[in-house]
Every structure is written in structure tokens, then in C-alpha cells.
Amino acid sequence: MRVAIAADHRGTDVARQIQGWLEQQGHAFIAITGDCGVGENATCDYPDKAYPVATAVGEGDADRGILVCGSGIGMSIAANKVKGVRAALVCDEVGAELSRRHNDANVLCLAADLMSPRQLERVLEVWLYTEFEGGRHARRVRKISAIEAGRSPADVTDGEVEFAAAE
Structure with a gap:
């Protein structure tokens, strides 16, 4: 599976963890990068990161997308503005399963500030391997x-x- 992934300044570390996990699972990924600056005051705007991932999914250049920001809310709102995208903000395994099984979500939005590494791994696993019903x-x-x-x-x-x- 080819997965496009991006994060704003608050989600960068989590996005790196996700990229490592995707590699371990044998998935190809498209990392959407860009400068968020350097230092503790470095920032970038989540719509600038959400758009290329959502566009890649909406146009079929990626099978799925993953977006990470502090709360996941902004990424979800921005991604859902792109035609063909069904972005879901997911915080647990149940949400991951239902977003795929019932809604055929093709972009996963995650809250970097709210998830442990173990939660993150379980959500990714469930979301990537659950089929649309x-x-x-x-x-x-x-x-x-x-x-x-x-x-x-x-x-x-x-x-x-x-x-x-x-x-």
C-alpha cells in the first residue's frame, strides 16, 4: 500500500514514528515535507500539510493518507475539503475500525498530543488492515x-x- 503522510510542527515526531512503522510493515510512503522552521518557536500551518496528502489520495497517487497535528482536528477539517477524501479523526482502535469498515475513510488524522506510542501503533494497524464492508x-x-x-x-x-x- 502506498501511503502519503504529513505533519505540522506538533506532529513531526509522531509522523517519523509512523514512517518507521510503515517501513517495518513493508508499505511505501510518500513523505510530504516542508520547512516548519527551527527551534522551540518553529511552526507551520496544518492546511499547507493536509492539502498535498489529501490531493495525492483524491487523485489516486496514494492509496491512503495519514495526517498528524496536535489535536488532529485541523488536519481533518482541511483534508475533507478535497474532493474524493474521507478523512477521519481517530483516537482509538474502535474508531479506526469503524472509519474503515463503515465509512471507507481514506485519510487518517491523528492527535500527536493525545496518543501514546502503543495506541498509535494499534490504531495504525487496525486502520490500514480493515477493509470497507x-x-x-x-x-x-x-x-x-x-x-x-x-x-x-x-x-x-x-x-x-x-x-x-x-x-
């Missing part, structure tokens, strides 16, 4: 895509779900 959930994901296209989700029919699944 499809079925009734496919209809719901299709409705999310309708909203993204400026359509009412109520207008999505089961026939559209079947057609989308066949593509």
Missing part, C-alpha cells in the same frame, strides 16, 4: 460523494450505488 455502507458513502458534488444525498438511489460499485 460495503453493503448499506456503500450507499451512505455514495451519499457523501453526492454532497461533495453539490447534490442532495436524498437523490442518491440504490441503482447509483450498484453502478458506483461496478466502476
Whole structure:
């Protein structure tokens, strides 16, 4: 699996841990880097980091994306503005599983300030290896895509779900 990954200044150390873990698991990764400055006052803006990862996923250059900031909230909001992205802020294994199984999340957003290394590893493992369940959930994901296209989700029919699944 090819994974695009980026972090702001608060998530840089966690992103490095994730890259090491991905390498150990045999995954390729695209590290989106950029200068956050040097020293204790170094900062960078999370939308600048979220956009290239979300774009890589939305355009199919990466299978999945991982974004890390202090809370994960800003990355999630920014990533979800990109067409084709379903970014989920996940803090535990249950959220990791459900975001994949039910929502087909393709970008994982993590809170660097709130997760232990063990929590992080478990969330990554569950999120990367859980498959989308499809079925009734496919209809719901299709409705999310309708909203993204400026359509009412109520207008999505089961026939559209079947057609989308066949593509």
C-alpha cells in the first residue's frame, strides 16, 4: 500500500514514528515535507500539510493518507475539503475500525498530543488492515460523494450505488 503522510510542527515526531512503522510493515510512503522552521518557536500551518496528502489520495497517487497535528482536528477539517477524501479523526482502535469498515475513510488524522506510542501503533494497524464492508455502507458513502458534488444525498438511489460499485 502506498501511503502519503504529513505533519505540522506538533506532529513531526509522531509522523517519523509512523514512517518507521510503515517501513517495518513493508508499505511505501510518500513523505510530504516542508520547512516548519527551527527551534522551540518553529511552526507551520496544518492546511499547507493536509492539502498535498489529501490531493495525492483524491487523485489516486496514494492509496491512503495519514495526517498528524496536535489535536488532529485541523488536519481533518482541511483534508475533507478535497474532493474524493474521507478523512477521519481517530483516537482509538474502535474508531479506526469503524472509519474503515463503515465509512471507507481514506485519510487518517491523528492527535500527536493525545496518543501514546502503543495506541498509535494499534490504531495504525487496525486502520490500514480493515477493509470497507460495503453493503448499506456503500450507499451512505455514495451519499457523501453526492454532497461533495453539490447534490442532495436524498437523490442518491440504490441503482447509483450498484453502478458506483461496478466502476
